[in-house]
Amino acid sequence: MALYTDVIIAGFGGQGVLLVGNMLAYSAMQEGLQVTYMPVYGVEMRGGTANCTVVISEEEIGSPLVMYPHSLIIMNQPSLEKFRPRLKEGGVQIVNTSIVPQSLLDGDQARSVPVPANDLANELGNPKMANMVVLGAWVEATGILSLERVKQGLPQVLGKSDERIIQANHRAMQAGADRVREYA
Numbered sequence: 245m246a247l248y249t250d251v252i253i254a255g256f257g258g259q260g261v262l263l264v265g266n267m268l269a270y271s272a273m274q275e276g277l278q279v280t281y282m283p284v285y286g287v288e289m290r291g292g293t294a295n296c297t298v299v300i301s302e303e304e305i306g307s308p309l310v311m312y313p314h315s316l317i318i319m320n321q322p323s324l325e326k327f328r329p330r331l332k333e334g335g336v337q338i339v340n341t342s343i344v345p346q347s348l349l350d351g352d353q354a355r356s357v358p359v360p361a362n363d364l365a366n367e368l369g370n371p372k373m374a375n376m377v378v379l380g381a382w383v384e385a386t387g388i389l390s391l392e393r394v395k396q397g398l399p400q401v402l403g404k405s406d407e408r409i410i411q412a413n414h415r416a417m418q419a420g421a422d423r424v425r426e427y428a
Contacts, residue, residue: 246302247277249388250310252327254295255319255340257285260375263401264317265296267379271389271397272300280308293322300388315386316354317378319361324348338381340374357385357424364419373416380420391421 251268253261262283269281278301285294297310311330316337318324321344324337331337336355339346342362349356359381361374383391395414399405402413 247388248299248301248303249314249386250297250299251315251317251382251386252295252297252310252313252330253317253319254293254323254327257292257294259294259319260372261294261317261319262296264375264379264382265298267394267397267401268298268300268382268389270401271394272298274397275389275393277302278305280305282308295323295327315382317382318344319374319378320344321348328354336382336385338378338385340378342374355385357381357427359420359423359427361420364423365416368412368416368419370412370416373413376413376416377420377423380417380422381424382420383417384421384424391417 253264255261265281269279272279280299283296299305299308312332314332314335316327316331318337318339324344331354338357338359340361341358342360346358359378361377364377365371365373383389383394398410398413
């Protein structure tokens with residue numbers, strides 16, 4: 245069976261959910277896979293809701309629309325409430341438990357992976373890297389792409405960036421991946 249997966253990444257504007265989707269799409273293209281990336285955001289942007297859908301496949305993708313995703317990356321409680329009911333049975337959800345109470349994950353049919361993304365990013369010295377923490381967690385939990393492939397794509401997606409920023413984001417991705425291994 246050919247590889248096919250999809251993910252909805254959702255949170256508040258300003259949490260970097262669109263960047264995570266862009267990173268996944270770029271990394272999958274670099275791997276030679278077919279990809280669609282569809283961002284959705286309100287006019288409020290920072291502080292409003294934002295989400296994106298990424299579809300990754302070995303074969304042509306018929307539509308970028310996903311009603312029932314295989315996985316979710318959830319950065320806040322409103323996103324959990326909106327998208328969790330649509331997650332396929334047995335799907336994987338990475339949930340930022342720095343903001344979403346872990347008690348809300350009890351009894352889920354999905355494989356819930358609690359990741360205190362904001363806390364881990366703070367420990368690394370930059371709270372803005374919570375998005376890179378959940379990206380690393382998703383990569384580790386799903387095994388769709390290698391973490392090294394995603395790390396390699398960071399300079400291209402971010403454009404001209406200081407090497408210190410690239411390395412800090414790499415550490416954040418690694419922290420997310422490590423958290424999944426600890427949780428498993």
